[in-house]
Amino acid sequence: MKIRRVALARFRLALREPLVTAAGRIGEREGVLVRLYGSAGALGAGEATPIAGFEMERVDESWETLVALAPRLVGEDVRDLEAILDGVETSAPQAPCARSALDAALHDAAARIEGRTVAAWLAVRRGRRARRSVRVNALLGARDPERLAAAAARAVAEGFETLKLKVSGSCIEDDVERVRAVRRTAGRRARLRLDANGGWKEEEARDALARLAPFEIELVEQPVDANDLAALARLRAESAVRVAADESAAGLSRAARVITLRAADAICIKLGACGGIRPALQLAEHAAAAGIGVFVTSGLDGAIARAAALQLAAALPGPLPACGLATGDLLRDDLAACPGPVRGALVLPRATGLGVSPAAAALARIGVGPEVEFEAGGA
Ligand SMILES: [Mg+2]
Numbered sequence: 112m113k114i115r116r117v118a119l120a121r122f123r124l125a126l127r128e129p130l131v132t133a134a135g136r137i138g139e140r141e142g143v144l145v146r147l148y149g150s151a152g153a154l155g156a157g158e159a160t161p162i163a164g165f166e167m168e169r170v171d172e173s174w175e176t177l178v179a180l181a182p183r184l185v186g187e188d189v190r191d192l193e194a195i196l197d198g199v200e201t202s203a204p205q206a207p208c209a210r211s212a213l214d215a216a217l218h219d220a221a222a223r224i225e226g227r228t229v230a231a232w233l234a235v236r237r238g239r240r241a242r243r244s245v246r247v248n249a250l251l252g253a254r255d256p257e258r259l260a261a262a263a264a265r266a267v268a269e270g271f272e273t274l275k276l277k278v279s280g281s282c283i284e285d286d287v288e289r290v291r292a293v294r295r296t297a298g299r300r301a302r303l304r305l306d307a308n309g310g311w312k313e314e315e316a317r318d319a320l321a322r323l324a325p326f327e328i329e330l331v332e333q334p335v336d337a338n339d340l341a342a343l344a345r346l347r348a349e350s351a352v353r354v355a356a357d358e359s360a361a362g363l364s365r366a367a368r369v370i371t372l373r374a375a376d377a378i379c380i381k382l383g384a385c386g387g388i389r390p391a392l393q394l395a396e397h398a399a400a401a402g403i404g405v406f407v408t409s410g411l412d413g414a415i416a417r418a419a420a421l422q423l424a425a426a427l428p429g430p431l432p433a434c435g436l437a438t439g440d441l442l443r444d445d446l447a448a449c450p451g452p453v454r455g456a457l458v459l460p461r462a463t464g465l466g467v468s469p470a471a472a473a474l475a476r477i478g479v480g481p482e483v484e485f486e487a488g489g490a
Contacts, residue, residue, distance in 0.1 A: 112189050112224050116148040117181040120474050120482040121174060124160070124413055125443040130252050132277050132308045135163075140411050141170045141479070143177055144446060144469055145212045147184070147220055154189060155219030156469050157212035157419065158446065162410035164308070164337070165361040165384040167208040176209035182485045184213070189220040196389055207362060207386040214387025215419035215465065223464040230425035230459060233392065242425040244456040245407075247437040248273035248304055254280070256292035263293045263301075270454030273302040273329065273433035279310030283319045294326045302329040302433070309333045309358050313342040317349070324351040329432070332379055333357040337365075344374040355379050357408070366394050370401045377404040377432065380423070382416060388423050395427055408435030414447040418460075418467040425459050446473050 121143055129138040142160030146153060159177065161167035168176070180202060187195050199213050222232035230241035249266035251274055253259045259276065266274055274297055278286040294303060305328055311319060316334040323331075330353040335342045337358035347354040356375035360366040361384035369375050378398050385391050395405045407424040409417050417436055424434045437452045439445060446469045450458070460466025474482070 112149050112154065112220065114147050114154065114184050114187050114189060115150055116484060116486045117184050118146045118148070118482055118484045119174070119177050119181060120144045121170075121479040122413070122446065122474060122477045123479050124445065124477060126411070126441050127443050128252065130411070130441065131254060131280055132306075137411060140413070142413060142416075143170065143173050143209070143212065144415065144474070145177060145181075145216050146469065147189070147216050153468065155216040155223065155464060156415050157214065157216030157219065158413050158415035159208040159212035159383065160410065160412045160416055161208040161383055164358055165381055165410060166365065167361070167383050168206040172206055173209040173212070176203045176206035177212065178483060180209070180213065185485050185487050189217055189224065192217045192221045196387070200386065208383035211382045211385075211387040211416070211419070214389055215382070215415065218388050218419070218422070219464040226463055228459055228463060229388070229419070229422035229465055233388070233422070233426035239428055241459070244458045245421055245424040245431065245436065246272065246433045246456045247452050248275045248433040248435055249455075250435065250438060250441070251276045251293065252441070256288050259289050260292040260296040263296045267297050267301060269452075271452070272300070272455050273304055275304040275306060275435065277308065278305045278319070279307035283315065283322060286319060287322055290323055290326045290328075299327075303327065304329045304332070304433075306332040306357070307334045309336045311335055313339070313346070316342075316346055320346070320350045320352045328352045330355045330377060333359060337361070340368060340372050340374045343369075344372050347373070347375055353377065363390055363394060367397065370398055370403055373401065373403070375403065377406060379435070380405050380407045381410050382420050382423065383410055383412070388419060391423050392426070399429065404430070404432065406432040406434050409438045411438055411441065413442070414439065414445045414449040414467055415465065415469060417449065418465040421457055421459065422465055444473070444477050446470065446477070
């Protein structure tokens, strides 16, 4: 099944409400949509929506990388996925998010040809079955305790078992009050996950986690600076709260260091940071061999990248903590209509490939600048 045409389009996704993290305020997301076509029509799609703080390239660099690589894909057969991905990895070592878009589009195409979902396509090759659904966490974005409690109540009523909130953006006392409000509303059975986005100094993290541990925290993502693996490892060893590496594990070589140093109890996988589904599976296997679990999260991506992350999560073996993939509702508009979570889980779409295709009308609303196409014969 040969690729006859590659189309690239830039887009901009506005958030319904800006999300405030320790790293700053996120009001909109910009990305690049990749679509592969064969002689009979659409083959597959992928998305690069890089997010700051995770060792990804900037969106202009994603675009430049994809413009450079797209002509080389024309004429390739998607069944040669492994060889094509080898070439992509060699050609664009500094652009993991652009690589993840091509990786997703190629997996989408390869799985569609076999009439399977990407998750089933991946799982079958490893002698296992894919999950039919993936448990996801609710992300509670509000700052003040009252609004947080109201959001927690809604999430629990909708069936979410894991609630995540951002911490470290203000003083520890504020975080204690916010976590207290969520725990009081959510009840004892809810899992509470925190994400500090590297906003605490080591001593602050130690103090904060000691004060937050009585609220029975499931885990804390990135309590300290991404580059301070020694501090992360010390907190892992000392703290009553389990520690997950997110920004510290952005990129395969960084994730490998986290694993070697046993610096975290779990690693948070973002496709755009590690370069796609294929390297993400390798990372998950490497982590599992060291007794470190993984979960998959979106970097506030559009529908196509979230679909790829969902397919990856569904293909992972063993126990899987709730994944951070229920972020579609945070966006005002999207690349495709995508079913949201039901009772705290995302059900895999029945359609083959990624299970979601970009809606032609979406680009008319959220596209930025002209589309660029590359075709056989040189376009
Ligand atoms: Mg995080």
